[in-house]
Amino acid sequence: MSYIAGIDIGNSTTEVCVGEAAADGSIHFLTSASCPTTGTKGTVSNTHGVKAALKQAMSKIGRDVEDISLIRLNEAAPVIGDTAMETLTETIITDSSMIGHNPSTPAGAGQAVGEILLIENISRGVPGIPYIVAAPASYSYEEIAAILNQSGDSLDITGVILQADEAVLVKNRLHKKVPIIDEVARIDKLPGGVPAAIEVALPGQTIRMLSNPYGIATLLDLNAEETRTVTPIAKSLIGKRSAVVLKTPGGNVRENVLPAGEIYLDAEHSASVNLDEGAEKIMQVVSDAGIIRDITGQPETNVGNMFARIKKGMSELDGTANGDIHITDILAVDTLAPVLISGALAGETCLEKAVGIAAMVKTQKLPMRQIAEKLRLELDTDVKVAGVEAVMASLGALTTPGTKLPLAILDMGGGSTDAAVISEEGKVVITHQAGAGELVSMLIETELGLGDRHIAEQIKKYPLAKVESLFHVRVENGQMTFIDESIDPRFYGRVVLLSEEGFIRIEKDIPMEKIAQVRRDAKRKVFVTNAFRALQKVAPDQDLKNISNVVLVGGSAEDFEIPEMLMEEFSNYRIVCGRGNIRGQEGPRNAVATGLVLSYVGEKQ
Amino acid sequence: MIIKKPSIFIYANEPDAAVVKEICAGIEEEGVFFELNEMENTNLKELAWNAANDSMLGSGIGIRGTYIAMQMRGIEKNRPVESYQNPDKEQCRKLGANSARAIKKLPFK
Numbered sequence: 001m002s003y004i005a006g007i008d009i010g011n012s013t014t015e016v017c018v019g020e021a022a023a024d025g026s027i028h029f030l031t032s033a034s035c036p037t038t039g040t041k042g043t044v045s046n047t048h049g050v051k052a053a054l055k056q057a058m059s060k061i062g063r064d065v066e067d068i069s070l071i072r073l074n075e076a077a078p079v080i081g082d083t084a085m086e087t088l089t090e091t092i093i094t095d096s097s098m099i100g101h102n103p104s105t106p107a108g109a110g111q112a113v114g115e116i117l118l119i120e121n122i123s124r125g126v127p128g129i130p131y132i133v134a135a136p137a138s139y140s141y142e143e144i145a146a147i148l149n150q151s152g153d154s155l156d157i158t159g160v161i162l163q164a165d166e167a168v169l170v171k172n173r174l175h176k177k178v179p180i181i182d183e184v185a186r187i188d189k190l191p192g193g194v195p196a197a198i199e200v201a202l203p204g205q206t207i208r209m210l211s212n213p214y215g216i217a218t219l220l221d222l223n224a225e226e227t228r229t230v231t232p233i234a235k236s237l238i239g240k241r242s243a244v245v246l247k248t249p250g251g252n253v254r255e256n257v258l259p260a261g262e263i264y265l266d267a268e269h270s271a272s273v274n275l276d277e278g279a280e281k282i283m284q285v286v287s288d289a290g291i292i293r294d295i296t297g298q299p300e301t302n303v304g305n306m307f308a309r310i311k312k313g314m315s316e317l318d319g320t321a322n323g324d325i326h327i328t329d330i331l332a333v334d335t336l337a338p339v340l341i342s343g344a345l346a347g348e349t350c351l352e353k354a355v356g357i358a359a360m361v362k363t364q365k366l367p368m369r370q371i372a373e374k375l376r377l378e379l380d381t382d383v384k385v386a387g388v389e390a391v392m393a394s395l396g397a398l399t400t401p402g403t404k405l406p407l408a409i410l411d412m413g414g415g416s417t418d419a420a421v422i423s424e425e426g427k428v429v430i431t432h433q434a435g436a437g438e439l440v441s442m443l444i445e446t447e448l449g450l451g452d453r454h455i456a457e458q459i460k461k462y463p464l465a466k467v468e469s470l471f472h473v474r475v476e477n478g479q480m481t482f483i484d485e486s487i488d489p490r491f492y493g494r495v496v497l498l499s500e501e502g503f504i505r506i507e508k509d510i511p512m513e514k515i516a517q518v519r520r521d522a523k524r525k526v527f528v529t530n531a532f533r534a535l536q537k538v539a540p541d542q543d544l545k546n547i548s549n550v551v552l553v554g555g556s557a558e559d560f561e562i563p564e565m566l567m568e569e570f571s572n573y574r575i576v577c578g579r580g581n582i583r584g585q586e587g588p589r590n591a592v593a594t595g596l597v598l599s600y601v602g603e604k605q
Numbered sequence: 606m607i608i609k610k611p612s613i614f615i616y617a618n619e620p621d622a623a624v625v626k627e628i629c630a631g632i633e634e635e636g637v638f639f640e641l642n643e644m645e646n647t648n649l650k651e652l653a654w655n656a657a658n659d660s661m662l663g664s665g666i667g668i669r670g671t672y673i674a675m676q677m678r679g680i681e682k683n684r685p686v687e688s689y690q691n692p693d694k695e696q697c698r699k700l701g702a703n704s705a706r707a708i709k710k711l712p713f714k
Binding site: 104105141165166167168169172468469470471486489490492493494509 | 635636677679680707710
């Protein structure tokens with residue numbers, strides 16, 4: 001009797017599987033464990049994670065790590081993934097020509113037209129001219145109301161713009177009701193004496209006049225030529241609850257298209273493609289190019305910098321010279337990123353076109369032998385580097401009940417999506433594709449404008465709910481869940497994530513539906529695209545129809561919705577597809593570690 | 606039939622005038638009614654808790670001098686949702702706004 005441990009060091013987790021080899025060559029599985037990978041995959045610092053996982057696994061069966069007689073390490077695929085994002089457009093407001101935002105409590109409703117008059121200059125106002133008064137936060141609501149009421153008899157005040165969040169307070173104290181917009185942070189940038197139009201939407205509606213070019217023309221008395229130039233302003237105000245449009249000569253909203261640059265593919269059929277052409281076109285060119293040796297970007301452009309950054313990051317991590325790093329695959333995804341508009345007065349953002357790219361870098365063989373050597377010394381056991389990762393994963397996946405050869409596996413990890421097909425004769429075809437869990441996190445982070453990768457990762461992992469009272473939450477699928485003990489008021493009214501350890505609060509005020517939508521789209525864009533791409537490469541005759549079974553393994557196969565998305569898509573090709581269940585109990589994880597233990601028997605024979 | 610406006614209750618004991626003014630402004634900006642009552646009780650947590658339970662909307666504020674607390678119906682007496690000792694202007698405004706946002710089911714500021 002001897003204990004054999006299979007160890008799979010992945011990008012994010014280290015998996016261990018321990019089995020007992022009987023004299024007749026059969027394997028009896030005893031225990032398994034998983035720990036976070038310490039350090040970058042394929043470096044000696046991984047040994048800490050390996051030891052922790054081994055200890056955890058052995059303690060489950062009341063044994064010590066010393067009892068293990070053989071450790072089998074995976075020959076990790078020498079690919080590392082990285083992601084980058086670049087915006088393609090930018091919006092600029094010139095001459096403070098507009099304010100369009102959603103203050104939580106504006107006051108009054110309707111439109112007003114007038115010349116901007118700063119409150120400190122109110123004594124200089126001329127009777128008979130309509131004015132829109134702008135007041136900074138240094139004036140209290142009572143002072144503002146008093147000044148406006150006093151001047152109201154002599155001056156024609158049609159609307160008010162406030163810096164502080166006090167619109168309702170001012171309105172309640174005014175004798176004459178006018179529309180009031182508040183929470184305009186950069187009120188000091190408002191030019192005095194300029195004709196302006198303001199609008200506050202009715203409750204439950206969005207503005208109607210200022211989001212319509214002819215509406216602006218009507219209010220500000222514009223000719224046909226001027227109306228044409230305000231069209232972008234109107235467009236950018238659609239959907240807002242309040243807005244100000246100023247009639248400044250140079251004032252405009254402009255969308256700049258940034259020079260994105262070309263992507264060069266050094267491949268079987270070398271090609272180049274402009275980033276502007278969008279993700280679909282880029283992916284078409286990538287797939288037509290055949291075997292890719294390296295991908296670079298046009299120097300001094302966004303995309304050039306993007307690829308340079310990826311390569312630089314890789315060389316730092318890997319220790320190889322920059323020139324030796326080759327990007328062998330990319331996955332491009334179209335996305336929209338909310339970016340603060342330059343020249344904005346109230347922190348307005350605009351959805352800019354952007355493209356996210358996951359790149360896969362082939363490195364030299366990872367120094368697995370060094371890790372093996374270190375483990376051998378520290379644990380005093382036999383350590384062997386055995387087998388190619390994808391082959392081991394296939395072996396492990398075959399322990400899923402209900403599978404048989406030929407079989408395709410889809411290993412969805414953090415950095416890359418790998419596919420393998422094993423034929424009935426045991427022949428294995430494998431491929432590695434750029435783009436997996438990390439690209440999904442990046443897309444979620446940018447599209448929601450979170451600026452925080454950690455929370456994006458959690459949004460990817462957990463379902464959403466809205467805390468509707470102190471005793472119940474509404475889950476994203478509409479289900480209500482009641483809670484015995486009152487929910488912490490910090491979560492009240494918020495969108496939260498339902499994690500194992502309780503609620504995680506999402507700080508940014510984004511509707512639950514929007515977050516769910518972005519999350520699902522990101523997963524679909526990355527995993528559905530990649531699943532098809534990967535399987536097509538390994539399928540016999542490159543035809544998906546020649547695949548009958550697909551087993552999903554790897555960390556992202558554990559996701560609560562990705563497997564279902566893929567199942568739906570593959571059902572159109574009559575492919576049986578599902579989450580693997582390694583050894584009938586492990587779920588989609590532990591495939592490689594299990595395969596490593598199993599392969600021991602094959603080697604002995 | 607007794608008809609009463611649905612309001613946030615504020616139970617106060619020897620309240621500081623400036624504190625009261627800012628709390629009320631916070632509620633007013635959110636567009637919710639409130640009712641201010643002077644009480645004999647000197648226990649801040651009880652003032653807030655009683656106010657929340659007496660209010661038809663289930664949201665109440667206690668003030669004792671310059672100590673303030675916000676409570677909601679259903680929460681333990683000893684665990685007010687939000688409370689301050691000698692708050693500044695912004696904190697008073699925020700506490701008032703939050704008592705209104707509790708009713709509107711909006712996230713607290």
